[in-house]
Amino acid sequence: MMRCPAGQTFEPTRQHPDYYALQLGLQVLSGGFYASRLYQDLRERTGLVYSIDARLQSGKTRSVFTVSYDCDPGNVAKARALVERNLGDLQTKPVTSVELQQAKILLLRRIPLGESSIHGIAGGLLDRSMQDLPLDEPIIAAKRYAAFTASDVQAAFAKWLKLEDLAQVVLGPNPQ
Amino acid sequence: MKLDRLAFQEALDEIGAKAETGTNFSLQVLPERFERGVELLADNLLRPAFPETAFKALQQRTRQAVAGQLQSPVYLSQRAFLQAIYPEKDPTLRQATPETVGSLKLEDVHAYYERSFGLTSQLLSLLGRSRRIRRRPLLKNISVHGRPPDRSRRRISRRCRVTRLAPPLYRTGAGSG
Numbered sequence: 001m002m003r004c005p006a007g008q009t010f011e012p013t014r015q016h017p018d019y020y021a022l023q024l025g026l027q028v029l030s031g032g033f034y035a036s037r038l039y040q041d042l043r044e045r046t047g048l049v050y051s052i053d054a055r056l057q058s059g060k061t062r063s064v065f066t067v068s069y070d071c072d073p074g075n076v077a078k079a080r081a082l083v084e085r086n087l088g089d090l091q092t093k094p095v096t097s098v099e100l101q102q103a104k105i106l107l108l109r110r111i112p113l114g115e116s117s118i119h120g121i122a123g124g125l126l127d128r129s130m131q132d133l134p135l136d137e138p139i140i141a142a143k144r145y146a147a148f149t150a151s152d153v154q155a156a157f158a159k160w161l162k163l164e165d166l167a168q169v170v171l172g173p174n175p176q
Numbered sequence: 177m178k179l180d181r182l183a184f185q186e187a188l189d190e191i192g193a194k195a196e197t198g199t200n201f202s203l204q205v206l207p208e209r210f211e212r213g214v215e216l217l218a219d220n221l222l223r224p225a226f227p228e229t230a231f232k233a234l235q236q237r238t239r240q241a242v243a244g245q246l247q248s249p250v251y252l253s254q255r256a257f258l259q260a261i262y263p264e265k266d267p268t269l270r271q272a273t274p275e276t277v278g279s280l281k282l283e284d285v286h287a288y289y290e291r292s293f294g295l296t297s298q299l300l301s302l303l304g305r306s307r308r309i310r311r312r313p314l315l316k317n318i319s320v321h322g323r324p325p326d327r328s329r330r331r332i333s334r335r336c337r338v339t340r341l342a343p344p345l346y347r348t349g350a351g352s353g
Contacts, residue, residue, distance in 0.1 A: 003253070009261050064261065118303055122202070125301040167260035171253035 001050065002073055002172035006083065007066030008165045014058040014131050020144040021156035022056055022065075027103035028095045028153070029067075029086065030054040035102060037089075038067070042082050048075040052083075060131055065161065076175035084163055091158040094150035107145050111138045178225050179216075187216050197221060199293070224289065231282045243274045 012018045030036045030053050034044070042049045052069040067087075071079050095103070114120050115138075128137050179187060188195055193205035193213045197220050205213035245251045255271070262268050 003250075005253075005257050007257070007261055118204075122301045122303050129301075167257065169253050169257040169260060171249060 001070050002076055002170055002175060003068070003070055004076055004079070004168060004170050004175075005066050005068040006080065006166050006168035007064055008162065008167060010056070010058075010063035010065050010160050012058070012063055012160060013060055014063070015060070015133060016058075017144075018156045018160065019056075019058055019063075020141060021148055021152045022160065023107060024100070024103045024145065024148055025090050025095070025153045025157050026054050026056055027106045028099045029090065031103060031106045037086050037099075038083070041086060042069065042079055046078075046082065048079045048082065052079075073173045074176045076170055080168065084166070087157070087161060087163060087166075091154065091161060091163075094154050097150070100148075100150050100153070104145050104148075108142055111142055114138065178223050179219065180225055180227065181230075184216065184220055188213075195220070221293070226282065226285055226289075228282055231285065235277060235280060238272075239274045239277045242272050242277055246271075246273065 010022075012022065028037055030038045033039060038052045038054060042052050049069040049071040052067065054067045055065070057064045057066075067083050069079055069083070114124055124138070125135060127133075128135055134140060191205060191209040191212050193203060193209060193216070195204075195213070195217050196202045197217070201217065201221060203213050203217045255269075258266075258268055
């Protein structure tokens with residue numbers, strides 16, 4: 001089994017307004033496990049990968065976007081091609097209304113869950129202080145998520161994701 | 177007080193508290209034991225013992241762990257990925273080696289701690305029945321060294337609680353998709 005992370009740095013920081021549109025697009029790509037585009041395309045439809053995940057780690061100065069998958073050595077390049085096609089689709093076509101609604105639900109439900117424990121509340125307040133975010137940022141985030149349209153998500157990915165800059169490292173036998 | 181590891185844990189057990197120390201420190205304690213809990217936590221943070229024997233044991237253990245890590249395929253692939261996405265001299269790319277760990281002296285640890293764990297830059301979030309908690313001991317304890325802390329508190333009102341607003345927002349979001 002090969003571990004294949006591919007990624008690049010993004011200019012938008014955690015404070016950038018596009019962070020929220022990018023998060024919505026990420027949910028369409030790999031949020032909700034089997035319900036996502038990457039899982040359906042690379043595992044369900046083609047059986048190229050065992051698992052796949054897209055992430056955006058955002059900080060005060062920059063972000064890192066990654067897509068990681070586990071596959072057999074013979075599937076590394078084929079899987080990469082499908083990943084690129086899915087990312088390209090996100091940049092050129094609006095997501096469907098069902099996908100957008102599902103992505104919003106995933107992100108909005110996470111907000112009250114994040115406040116369901118003392119540790120969650122205290123940790124959230126500290127995190128927001130350290131990231132220079134308003135203390136009521138989850139409410140601001142919820143309002144933003146609720147208002148976004150499919151074209152907002154498309155515009156954010158078209159603006160920030162550079163497919164030609166996607167670096168990849170492969171862990172395992174020589175890939176094919 | 178300068179309690180060692182075991183004495184510190186015993187003192188916490190006496191008041192049924194749970195504490196974590198380091199860059200991210202925390203204290204979980206009943207309101208009536210809050211003052212003693214803060215006293216113990218503050219003492220640990222302000223006057224860490226750093227005994228020579230513990231330093232030597234940890235130095236040796238870290239040196240061996242780093243030597244193993246530098247040959248680990250998982251670590252090497254993660255590092256290659258970071259090298260691919262970050263500029264050449266990015267701070268993220270710094271890495272410890274057995275030599276750099278071995279060259280450290282206990283004074284280096286003290287100096288680094290003084291420099292990096294400055295309590296004037298700490299952020300505290302306090303949750304619980306705060307009306308029953310007197311904050312003065314907390315502020316007194318953390319202002320022992322260096323400048324007194326910024327005592328301003330950022331507040332969010334009860335109305336701003338996310339748990340109350342999220343359900344209606346969720347319905348709005350689902351409908352506007």
